[in-house]
Amino acid sequence: MSKSNLSELNSKRVEAVQRHEMPDQVPYIFYEDGWVPCQRYGVSVEKYMKDPKTMLEVQVRNSRDLGGGGFMGGVFVDLGITMPAASFGAPIRYDDKHMPWIERPIVKEPKDLEKLQIPDPEESVPMQSAIECYHYLKKNAPEDLKDKVEFFPIFGPFDNGALLRGISDFMSDVILKPEFARKLIEMTTEADIVWLKKINEVVGGLKVVKLGDDYAGYVSKKVWDEFVFPYEKKIFDTIPNVVRWFHTDGPRIQQPGVLESIAKMGVDVTFGFHPAVDLKDAKRRLQPLKVAIAWGIPPVDVLMRGPVERIDEWCKMCIKTAGPGGNYILAPSGGDSPGTPIEHYYAVMRAAEKYGTYPIQV
Amino acid sequence: MSKDEVLQELANRIISFDLEHVGGSVQKALEAGIAASEVIEKGIGKGMLEVGEKYEQGEYFLSELMAAATVTKAAIEVLEPILKRPEEKRKMLGTVVIGTVKGDLHDIGKNIVAALLTGAGFTVHDLGVDVTEHKFIDEARRTSANIVAMSALLTTTLPAMEDVIKALVNFGLRGRVKVLIGGTNVTGEFSKQIGADAYANDAITGVRLAKQMATSG
Numbered sequence: 001m002s003k004s005n006l007s008e009l010n011s012k013r014v015e016a017v018q019r020h021e022m023p024d025q026v027p028y029i030f031y032e033d034g035w036v037p038c039q040r041y042g043v044s045v046e047k048y049m050k051d052p053k054t055m056l057e058v059q060v061r062n063s064r065d066l067g068g069g070g071f072m073g074g075v076f077v078d079l080g081i082t083m084p085a086a087s088f089g090a091p092i093r094y095d096d097k098h099m100p101w102i103e104r105p106i107v108k109e110p111k112d113l114e115k116l117q118i119p120d121p122e123e124s125v126p127m128q129s130a131i132e133c134y135h136y137l138k139k140n141a142p143e144d145l146k147d148k149v150e151f152f153p154i155f156g157p158f159d160n161g162a163l164l165r166g167i168s169d170f171m172s173d174v175i176l177k178p179e180f181a182r183k184l185i186e187m188t189t190e191a192d193i194v195w196l197k198k199i200n201e202v203v204g205g206l207k208v209v210k211l212g213d214d215y216a217g218y219v220s221k222k223v224w225d226e227f228v229f230p231y232e233k234k235i236f237d238t239i240p241n242v243v244r245w246f247h248t249d250g251p252r253i254q255q256p257g258v259l260e261s262i263a264k265m266g267v268d269v270t271f272g273f274h275p276a277v278d279l280k281d282a283k284r285r286l287q288p289l290k291v292a293i294a295w296g297i298p299p300v301d302v303l304m305r306g307p308v309e310r311i312d313e314w315c316k317m318c319i320k321t322a323g324p325g326g327n328y329i330l331a332p333s334g335g336d337s338p339g340t341p342i343e344h345y346y347a348v349m350r351a352a353e354k355y356g357t358y359p360i361q362v
Numbered sequence: 363m364s365k366d367e368v369l370q371e372l373a374n375r376i377i378s379f380d381l382e383h384v385g386g387s388v389q390k391a392l393e394a395g396i397a398a399s400e401v402i403e404k405g406i407g408k409g410m411l412e413v414g415e416k417y418e419q420g421e422y423f424l425s426e427l428m429a430a431a432t433v434t435k436a437a438i439e440v441l442e443p444i445l446k447r448p449e450e451k452r453k454m455l456g457t458v459v460i461g462t463v464k465g466d467l468h469d470i471g472k473n474i475v476a477a478l479l480t481g482a483g484f485t486v487h488d489l490g491v492d493v494t495e496h497k498f499i500d501e502a503r504r505t506s507a508n509i510v511a512m513s514a515l516l517t518t519t520l521p522a523m524e525d526v527i528k529a530l531v532n533f534g535l536r537g538r539v540k541v542l543i544g545g546t547n548v549t550g551e552f553s554k555q556i557g558a559d560a561y562a563n564d565a566i567t568g569v570r571l572a573k574q575m576a577t578s579g
Contacts, residue, residue, distance in 0.1 A: 093467075098516065101467045168428050168473045175429035176381050218424040252423055300547050337547075338516075 006349075007068025008144065017329050018208070018243045018269050020290050026323050026356030028330040028348055029294055030069045031247070031272045034078040035099040037062040037070065039338040046094040049080055052136035060142060065342060067349045074148035075141050077133045079126060081214075084155050084191060085163040086126040087119035105166035110180045116164075118190050121198035131202055151199050153247065156213025157188035157231045164188070167215065174223050181227060189231040193238050200239055210245040210271075211235060217250025217274060224258050233265045245269045245294075249334055251276035263289035271295060275333040283322045293322050294329035297348065303332050304340040308347040315351030320362040323355075330356065368394050369405040372437070376409025376481075377416075379429040381436055388440040398444040399453035403483050406437050410481030414566045427565075428470070431477030438480050445485065454485045456508040456576040459501045461489035463522035468515035471544060474565040475511065482569050484509075484576070495522070495529040502530070502539055509575055511542040511568070520547060524556035540575040544568050 013027035035045045037058050047054050055078060062070040080100040082092050091103040107113060121127040130151065137149045161184045162170040173181040200206045216228040236244050246267040251274040253259060259282060262270060270286070271294040279296050286293060296318035297303050302311055315330055322328040330352045355362045363371070368391050375384040391401045413430040416422040422430075444450055458479050462472050469491045476488045487505050489497055502510055510530065512523050523543050530536040543553055544562045553561035559575065562568035 095465075098465060098519075167468075167470050168431070171425045171428035171470065172432040174425045175379050176432060215424075220423040220426065223423065223425050250424070 007063065010068040011148070014329060017292050017294075017327060018245070020268065020292065020327060022326040022358060024358060026319055026328055026330050026352050026358075026360075028067075028069045028352045029271070030066050030336050030345060030348075031294075031331060031334075032062070032070060032336045033081070033099050034058065034076075035080075035097070036336050036338045036340075039097060040340075040342070044096040045098060045100070046096060049078070049094065049100060052133045053140075055133065056137055056140055060145065063145065066345050069345070069349065074150050075137055075145050076150055076152045077130050077137060078152045079130050079133070081155055081159070082163060083126050083130065083152075084119075084160045084188070084195065087124045087191065087195075088116055088160075088164055090164060102163050105164060105169070107165045107184060110177075110183070113180075113183050113187065116187055118187060118194060121195060127195065127198065131198075134202060150208070150210075151203075153210035153212045153245070154192055154196055154235065156211055156216060156228075156248075157185050157192055157235070158213045158216040158228055160188035160191070161185045162215050171215070171218075174219070174227050178226075185227055185231055189234060192235045196235060196238050206239055206242050208243040208245065209236060209239055210247070212247035212272075214247075214249040217248030217253040219250070219252060221255050221258050224255075224261070229261050229265070236265050236267070243268050245271055247272045249274055253277060254281065259285050260289065262286075263291050267291055269294050269329070271329075271331065272334050275299070275301070277333070279318060279321050283328075287325055287327055290327070292327040292329065294331045295333040296322060296330065297332045299332040299334050299337050299340070303344055303348070304337045306341065306344050306347075308343060311344055311347040312351050312354075315348055316355045316362055319351070319355045319360060323358075323360040323362070326358070363390075363394075365391075365394055365396055368396065369401070369408070372401065372405035373409035373412065376406060376430055376433050376437070377412050379426070379433055381433050384433050384437045385440045388437050392441075392444070397453065398441050398450050399483065401441060402438075402454075402481065406434055407481040407483055410434055410478055414478060414569075418566060424470070427474055431474055434477045434481050455483040455573065457485045457487070457505050458509045458511050458572060459487045459489065459498060459505060459507040460511040460513070461493035461498060462491040462513045462515075463519050463526065464492055464494045465522055466514045466516050466519035467491045468513070471515070471546075471565065472511075472513035475513070475544065475562075475568045478565050478569045479511075479572055482573060484572065495526045498526045499529050499533050499535065502535055503533075507539060509540045509542055509572055511544070511572065513543075514545045514548070516547075520545070520552065523558070527557050542568060542571055542575065 010027050013023035016023040038045045038048045059075045082100050086092050090106045092100050093103040094100045244267045254277045269292040273295045275298040302314045372387040375387050460476050476486050480486045541558045543558045548561050560571045
């Protein structure tokens with residue numbers, strides 16, 4: 001089968017899962033920040049982030065190499081995790097090898113909140129750059145990928161608050177200075193909503209909304225209920241009747257009540273959850289709630305380090321655990337790590353084909 | 363209040379994240395004639411130890427850990443002028459230079475370890491994030507550190523840890539400086555490969571190992 005046919009077939013299977021329909025086979029995706037394929041192909045991360053032509057070349061090559069699984073099967077406007085914070089005015093540090101990061105937090109004390117303004121997509125330079133990048137990708141993407149051009153997942157309000165304030169301080173604030181943290185998160189939520197509405201307008205109606213809030217998965221249920229859940233839900237509810245994907249990095253997402261609350265956000269697919277989250281337990285709890293799982297393979301210990309026999313065994317276990325009944329996409333737990341050999345991705349793709357045909361008979 | 367009660371009150375300030383009153387409790391302990399090193403070990407350290415235990419047991423989470431670290435930092439700030447005196451320095455467990463290595467800007471794990479080490483009775487010099495090998499060397503020399511502790515989250519920045527160890531060797535410091543490394547992607551195998559003395563995947567283990575290093579000389 002040609003790479004583009006494989007890509008198309010895999011995409012159809014992913015679409016079936018996100019609609020909670022049973023595909024003929026467990027599909028696969030690889031969740032990658034752009035700097036990972038940049039390292040693979042020897043491309044400067046800064047150039048990739050700032051030059052849409054380079055971004056498109058890297059993403060198309062990556063999508064082909066990974067059988068349509070790269071970048072979760074699409075082509076993305078990828079300005080990095082810091083883009084929303086940059087829209088608030090935070091300085092960004094770029095380099096050739098790593099993901100861009102905030103040079104320094106800009107919210108040092110409560111009075112700094114008064115200086116923050118919700119970014120206006122018509123005036124914000126990072127947002128305008130993202131919109132221009134979208135139009136470039138849409139115009140220049142290969143025919144088979146044109147309808148898969150998207151914006152990168154929305155970075156959640158908890159993460160954006162943490163980047164603006166400093167991660168350690170923000171984590172501390174939710175306990176020591178809850179009003180301060182709440183005001184900041186209300187602003188980052190509002191910024192996400194404004195941005196999401198703009199994206200919806202630019203693409204002419206979103207079909208899927210993907211939201212990622214990495215640090216939110218490290219907090220207690222109390223903090224989750226107060227500082228995460230209501231804000232994530234509010235953002236998701238901005239665009240009704242679309243498929244909803246949700247990502248967080250932290251292992252505490254498995255706490256009783258927290259995992260279930262994801263369904264209350266209306267989430268259809270969870271992606272890139274932490275390797276320590278127990279797949280069997282999550283499947284047992286999420287399957288009745290019609291929430292699909294798109295994770296399971298440890299990205300460093302298994303996918304990066306291999307060998308391929310171990311990856312095959314691990315994928316087999318994932319499919320056996322989470323495949324029955326559908327609602328499963330074979331994928332790494334968390335983002336892929338730089339330095340992962342391309343053969344290791346092929347091992348995942350082969351395992352999906354070998355063990356993932358429905359009905360699962362592993 | 364007895365000395366034990368004063369110290370317990372201080373520990374409770376840490377455990378309950380009482381930023382407002384922790385400084386007052388440190389002052390009260392000093393006014394009761396308790397040595398600064400004892401205030402750290404039996405007051406602040408005891409509190410952070412219990413916070414660490416609550417974290418391990420799943421009662422506390424990352425935000426609670428960071429809140430306790432903030433309260434600890436405030437308590438230590440009150441003690442800092444006293445801790446600079448030579449007689450107090452001698453009573454400390456040792457001196458740690460800590461930082462996130464060059465190219466890596468993640469600080470949460472490093473900050474937790476720094477707070478716990480302080481609570482455990484170490485003098486901690488936190489260099490922050492994106493720290494070059496030269497900064498580690500300069501600070502280790504300046505402070506006569508016993509331990510250099512390095513953190514890295516990214517797999518791409520792990521090699522920078524080896525650069526620091528090589529620099530310690532080149533500058534003749536490796537003989538007296540133990541090296542402790544940590545981070546999500548650090549493994550025992552990697553630790554051996556680069557010649558570190560120990561590695562920890564979590565903050566509590568990191569502090570336990572640092573204590574072992576300090577007592578083993």
